[in-house]
Amino acid sequence: MIETLPALLAGAVLVAAFSIIIGLLLMGFDRIVAARMQARIGPPLTQPFTDIRKLLAKENVVPENAIPWLFNLAPIIALASAITILFYLPIGGFAPVLSGGGDLILVMYLLTLPALALVAGGFASGSPYATVGAQREMVTMIAYEFPLAIVVVAIAWRLAAAGISLPFSLATIEANPVWGLVGPLGAIGLLILLIVLLIVTPAELSRVPFDTPEAETELAGGILVEYSGKNLALFSLTQGVKTVAMASLVVALFFPYRLAAIAGISGFAGAVIDLLVYIVLITLVAFISVSVIRVAMARFRINQVVSVYWIYLAIAGLAGLLLVMVDQIMGVV
Amino acid sequence: MAGLPLLPELVRQLFSRPATNAFPSRHLPPSITGFLAKVARGEATIHPPIPTPPKFRGKIVYDREACIGCSLCLRVCPAHAIEFIPETKRVRIYVTQCIFCSQCNDVCPKNALHMSHEFLLATEDRYAESQIVE
Amino acid sequence: MSAEKAKKTVPYTVPIGPVHPALKEPVMFTFGMEGEIVRTVDFAPGQTHRGIEWMGMRRNPVQIVHLTDRICGICGIVHSLSFARAVEQIAEIEVPERADYIRTILHELERIQSHLLWAGVAAHELGFDSLFYLAWRVREQSMDLIENLTGNRVNYGIVQIGGVRRDISDEQRALVEKGLDYYQGLLDQMATLFLKDSTILMRCRGHGILSGDDARLLCTVGPTARASGLNMDVRQDYPYCAYGDLDVKAILPPPETGGPQGDVYDRIIVRLLEVGQSIGIIRQCLGQLPAGEILWEPKMAKLLSVLKKAEGEGIGRVEAPRGECMHYVKMAGKEAPDSWKVKASSYSNLMSWIPMLQGEQLADIPIIVASIDPCLSCTDRVAVTRNGQSDILTKEDLTRLSREKTRRMMQ
Numbered sequence: 001m002i003e004t005l006p007a008l009l010a011g012a013v014l015v016a017a018f019s020i021i022i023g024l025l026l027m028g029f030d031r032i033v034a035a036r037m038q039a040r041i042g043p044p045l046t047q048p049f050t051d052i053r054k055l056l057a058k059e060n061v062v063p064e065n066a067i068p069w070l071f072n073l074a075p076i077i078a079l080a081s082a083i084t085i086l087f088y089l090p091i092g093g094f095a096p097v098l099s100g101g102g103d104l105i106l107v108m109y110l111l112t113l114p115a116l117a118l119v120a121g122g123f124a125s126g127s128p129y130a131t132v133g134a135q136r137e138m139v140t141m142i143a144y145e146f147p148l149a150i151v152v153v154a155i156a157w158r159l160a161a162a163g164i165s166l167p168f169s170l171a172t173i174e175a176n177p178v179w180g181l182v183g184p185l186g187a188i189g190l191l192i193l194l195i196v197l198l199i200v201t202p203a204e205l206s207r208v209p210f211d212t213p214e215a216e217t218e219l220a221g222g223i224l225v226e227y228s229g230k231n232l233a234l235f236s237l238t239q240g241v242k243t244v245a246m247a248s249l250v251v252a253l254f255f256p257y258r259l260a261a262i263a264g265i266s267g268f269a270g271a272v273i274d275l276l277v278y279i280v281l282i283t284l285v286a287f288i289s290v291s292v293i294r295v296a297m298a299r300f301r302i303n304q305v306v307s308v309y310w311i312y313l314a315i316a317g318l319a320g321l322l323l324v325m326v327d328q329i330m331g332v333v
Numbered sequence: 334m335a336g337l338p339l340l341p342e343l344v345r346q347l348f349s350r351p352a353t354n355a356f357p358s359r360h361l362p363p364s365i366t367g368f369l370a371k372v373a374r375g376e377a378t379i380h381p382p383i384p385t386p387p388k389f390r391g392k393i394v395y396d397r398e399a400c401i402g403c404s405l406c407l408r409v410c411p412a413h414a415i416e417f418i419p420e421t422k423r424v425r426i427y428v429t430q431c432i433f434c435s436q437c438n439d440v441c442p443k444n445a446l447h448m449s450h451e452f453l454l455a456t457e458d459r460y461a462e463s464q465i466v467e
Numbered sequence: 468m469s470a471e472k473a474k475k476t477v478p479y480t481v482p483i484g485p486v487h488p489a490l491k492e493p494v495m496f497t498f499g500m501e502g503e504i505v506r507t508v509d510f511a512p513g514q515t516h517r518g519i520e521w522m523g524m525r526r527n528p529v530q531i532v533h534l535t536d537r538i539c540g541i542c543g544i545v546h547s548l549s550f551a552r553a554v555e556q557i558a559e560i561e562v563p564e565r566a567d568y569i570r571t572i573l574h575e576l577e578r579i580q581s582h583l584l585w586a587g588v589a590a591h592e593l594g595f596d597s598l599f600y601l602a603w604r605v606r607e608q609s610m611d612l613i614e615n616l617t618g619n620r621v622n623y624g625i626v627q628i629g630g631v632r633r634d635i636s637d638e639q640r641a642l643v644e645k646g647l648d649y650y651q652g653l654l655d656q657m658a659t660l661f662l663k664d665s666t667i668l669m670r671c672r673g674h675g676i677l678s679g680d681d682a683r684l685l686c687t688v689g690p691t692a693r694a695s696g697l698n699m700d701v702r703q704d705y706p707y708c709a710y711g712d713l714d715v716k717a718i719l720p721p722p723e724t725g726g727p728q729g730d731v732y733d734r735i736i737v738r739l740l741e742v743g744q745s746i747g748i749i750r751q752c753l754g755q756l757p758a759g760e761i762l763w764e765p766k767m768a769k770l771l772s773v774l775k776k777a778e779g780e781g782i783g784r785v786e787a788p789r790g791e792c793m794h795y796v797k798m799a800g801k802e803a804p805d806s807w808k809v810k811a812s813s814y815s816n817l818m819s820w821i822p823m824l825q826g827e828q829l830a831d832i833p834i835i836v837a838s839i840d841p842c843l844s845c846t847d848r849v850a851v852t853r854n855g856q857s858d859i860l861t862k863e864d865l866t867r868l869s870r871e872k873t874r875r876m877m878q
Contacts, residue, residue: 037343038600039352044360128481132503132829208594209666219829220488296340298666299594301830302503336665339597352604386611388618388633409767411530434533434624439632440767448618 011097016083018091022279023240024048026247026286033291048240052233060229065126074121075227075234081113082241089248090174090256092275103168104152107249111148111204114238115141121235122223133222136302140210143309144203150317151193151200154324155253158182161328174256182327189323194254196317201246201289203305205239209297210305243290247282250289255281355380390433390448393426395466399445400424406437406446418467425467429459477506481829485514489833491588492843496836500829508824512817515843523807528554528628528774528796529767531807535794536622538809539842541581543613544573545787546794546809547626552707552783553796554628554804558773563760564709566630571709572643572752573616573625574785575745579650580609581788582738582745585840586661589735592833593670598660605653612646615639628770629763640753647746654743661735662724671732675823675835678729685822688815689790690741691839693719694734696727701786713751718744731838738840741788775802787812789840813842 028045035042062068087098088107115137122134152168155178159167162181166172182190203210219225227235258270259277300308357379362368371377385391402422407415414430415437438446456464477499485493493514499507519538523531528550535546548570555562562570587602610620616639617623625631635643661667677687682695692699700717702710718740720726720733727733764770783794790812797806816839823835 033347036351037347038597039346039349039604040600041351041353041355128479132481208596211594292340292343295343295597296337297595298590298598298664298670299830300666301670301828303828304669336663338659338663339601342601342660343597386614386618388615390618390624405768408527408771409529411526411533432533432537433619433622434536435618436529436533436624436767 008097012087015086015091015097019083019086019241019244020237022282023237023242023244024052026243026283027236027240029283030243030286030291033287034295037291037295048236052236055228055233055236056230058229060231061226063126063226066226067124067126070120070124071226072231074117074124075231075238078114078117078121078238079234079241081110081117082238082245084113085110085245086241086248088170089245089252090170091248092271092278094271094275096170103166104156104170104173105168107170108145108148108152111245111249112141112145114242115204118223118235118238121227121231125223125226127226129219129221129225130223133219133225137206137223139302140203140206140305143306144200144210147196147309147313147317148200148204150314150321151197151253154189154193154317154321157321158186158324158328170252173253177256178254182324183331184327185330186324186327189320189327190254192316192320192323194250196313196320197250197253198285198289199293199313200309201250201285202293203309204246205242205290207290208294209300211299243286244282246289247285248278250285251278251281354383357382385450385452389450389452390435392428392449392451392454393431393433393437393466394447394449395424395426396445396447397423397467399443401443401445403442405440405442409436409440411436423467425465427459428454428464428466477501483832484510489592489836491837492841494841494843496832498824498829498832503828503830505824505827505829505832508821510817510820512843520807520809524803524805527771527802528798528804529771531804532626532628533622533624535809536624536626539811540621541584541842542577542787542789542792543621543623544570544577544626545785545792546811547623548574548708549783549785549792549794550796550807551626551628552785553781553794554774554777554783554798556781556783557779557796557798558628558777560629560763560773562630562708562763564757565634565759566761566763567708568752568756569631569633569635569761570626571713572635572749573613573623573631574708575748575752576609576613576616576643578745578788579742580606580613581840582742583609585738585788585837586657586735588840589731589834589837590661590667592837593667595664595666598664601660602657605650605657608646608649612643615642627762628774630761632762634761635756640756643749643753647749650742650746654739654746657742658739661739662732667735668732670831670834671730671735673728673730673732674827674831675731675838676729677819677823679727681822682729682819685818686815687790687819687839689787689812690734690737691790691816691819693717694727694737695729696720701784701791705784707785709752712755713748715744715748731834734838774798776800789813789842790816811842813839817841 025045025048027048028043031047032042032045060072062071085107088096088102088110090096119134119137119141122130122137125131155173156167158178158181159172159176162176164172164176178190179187202208224232224235258274263273265273358368358377368377372379400423402417402424404417404424406424407417411434412430412432414427414432416425416427418425433448435448438444438448454463458464478501479499481498481500482496483498484490484495495511495514497509497511498505519534523534526534532547532551535550536543538546554560583602583606587599587606590596590598590602613623614620616635617625617633625633677691677695679696682692682697687695687697688699696719698717698719700715701707702715703717706715718737720728720736721740724733724736764773777798778800780795780797783796785792792812793810795806795808795810796804799805819839820836823838824832827835
């Protein structure tokens with residue numbers, strides 16, 4: 001925990017700037033990789049920066065039958081809450097800015113905030129497309145929360161079963177990588193949980209096949225249909241920051257290793273190595289759960305989104321949890 | 334992969350060349366004229382254009398000397414793009430009106446009309462010099 | 468049901484169109500929704516009327532044939548062929564055999580490119596952009612072939628009254644054969660990609676159902692009708708061009724895939740199988756391509772004078788990629804035809820949207836609307852603008868107007 005207020009503020013600003021830049025780069029990376037998979041050339045890596053700069057220069061149109069204050073407030077809340085998530089997640093070798101101030105359960109709640117802001121903005125738009133999109137976003141949110149909770153609980157339960165105190169704390173998870181605690185059966189269970197989390201990620205970021213709230217061909221952008229200019233730029237930034245946050249969560253839960261410390265490198269070089277490893281890892285997560293999934297599938301219907309999460313992924317998650325539990329009991333016996 | 338038959342193809346495409354026809358330059362240069370000047374000096378290379386097919390019908394070419402002013406082409410032009418000038422007994426063709434069917438080429442008894450391979454014809458002025466063939 | 472009426476019986480309405488990313492062409496839908504379920508459907512075509520028939524009635528047939536190229540951006544040859552056949556009937560022109568074969572080859576090449584275009588659009592409507600890019604990339608090969616044979620990619624300008632304007636050389640023949648081999652090798656892959664994909668299966672099987680009876684009652688044509696199990700195809704029922712010499716059978720969804728169910732999935736199957744059928748037809752045509760002239764009358768001036776003297780009525784029917792396309796022409800010994808009526812295939816298929824869409828989800832609207840492969844710029848014919856107010860005339864309106872005029876004339 002950082003003690004002084006100025007240091008805290010400096011940390012917050014650094015994390016915000018870092019997450020926005022890395023988020024936009026990840027979006028650019030996703031666009032290039034997706035384009036290459038579709039045998040296209042794709043835009044340059046910096047295209048999202050250009051897009052944001054252009055959006056910031058554009059006029060902000062508020063529709064006639066919108067609720068202006070809510071309509072304008074929603075993007076700000078979305079971006080702020082998305083950045084706040086990263087205050088609680090470790091970035092590279094650095095401890096979270098607000099470590100000790102919150103744990104995984106708080107992170108889970110914070111993850112819903114940008115989506116809720118989006119829903120509020122959608123309802124405030126006063127367009128039938130945005131309303132349908134907002135309804136769908138809420139349903140999607142309810143759908144993916146359950147498997148997400150199973151993954152988080154499974155990991156915390158395993159730590160608690162190993163007799164470690166404060167199992168939901170991210171510092172604890174980092175100090176005790178969960179892979180080291182389980183036997184082969186538990187490793188299979190963890191692998192299943194990792195896959196579940198990777199499939200929850202595209203819904204959290206509302207990408208194909210779970211992009212029903214935005215669904216270009218059905219709702220013409222759905223929840224974002226009325227947004228333009230600065231507001232849309234803020235939502236785009238939110239999208240980038242959320243990608244970083246979700247990828248960081250996956251990395252924090254499943255790859256909480258500090259290679260520099262293991263290799264015995266410390267100081268500045270160690271920090272750089274940790275940061276680079278972290279960036280490579282979140283890029284990998286973004287590649288698998290955003291780019292690959294989105295190019296390989298058609299969009300689901302909203303009821304199919306729900307059944308995918310509530311039935312298939314929930315069963316998979318519970319199976320993973322069960323395997324971890326069986327593994328623990330067998331280990332004790 | 335079961336259920337997602339496209340996935341192996343997508344992974345293969347990730348590592349192969351894009352199928353898109355390349356633009357003249359890889360990305361939009363800061364200044365197009367500057368880029369073209371560089372190309373002229375040999376400092377930059379330009380992706381060659383895709384060739385037009387052999388029977389392509391582009392901008393019309395008019396052989397004024399061969400024309401006898403029979404005005405048969407006016408009768409078959411679906412777009413009324415050809416105007417007969419009585420004083421000179423020759424025709425004037427408005428490229429902005431032309432629909433590139435080349436019917437006038439077929440009807441011309443003296444083979445005075447042809448289609449070229451030129452297709453970059455856009456301008457802002459309907460009556461620009463490049464848009465009128467006579 | 469009108470939009471106002473729909474508002475009273477359903478919780479809310481969602482307008483789609485006239486311009487919307489789900490629609491490639493303008494048409495106005497009003498959906499009465501209950502949650503995500505479509506309860507009532509109303510649509511208003513006529514957003515893209517261009518008055519092409521009016522233009523035609525002021526031009527001679529040789530000019531019109533090039534106008535017909537531009538009725539549709541995809542069916543470049545269908546309309547001109549249909550029109551030319553109507554005029555040939557009236558003027559009793561016999562098309563040389565070689566020209567008939569060349570017409571057939573291009574007709575089928577066009578079917579390949581149109582069906583692949585549709586496959587791409589359908590994939591895009593499902594949110595499956597990778598497949599859309601793939602389908603359109605594959606389509607380029609057929610576009611290149613058409614470009615090589617006719618000169619241009621879209622407006623071919625190949626059909627002339629009494630024949631075709633460009634011959635197929637031996638070199639081009641080899642090119643076409645190479646292109647056909649490419650598609651032959653690709654057919655299985657395309658079938659796997661579209662039919663074995665679980666996300667496509669989830670979205671298309673059992674949705675947008677049009678029963679065989681409904682299909683017959685609503686007079687649907689083409690792949691839409693065949694997917695519902697109607698055994699009909701102009702090429703089979705009323706052979707034209709070279710189809711009489713060839714063995715063409717209407718393609719129905721095969722029993723291996725569950726027989727004709729009339730859903731979106733069946734329409735995908737029918738179109739993919741028709742690509743294979745077209746390859747076979749072109750091969751057969753190239754194999755037995757007769758030698759000879761390609762024009763009934765190469766001298767345009769002579770052709771024009773024959774057409775000027777022609778009197779009578781003619782109907783040209785061809786099987787467009789979307790179904791039967793019909794042109795009615797009436798000539799009365801004048802330069803321009805007395806009457807020219809275009810009935811594009813989508814015109815017959817539009818009404819099938821209503822039974823297909825009722826009870827489906829909002830998410831299924833784009834793919835169901837796209838599943839009949841609507842071509843609205845071909846279809847829109849009657850739009851009236853008077854005093855700044857535009858109006859679409861229905862059959863009832865036209866009957867009423869016609870009766871009123873008869874009464875006026877009798878007075």
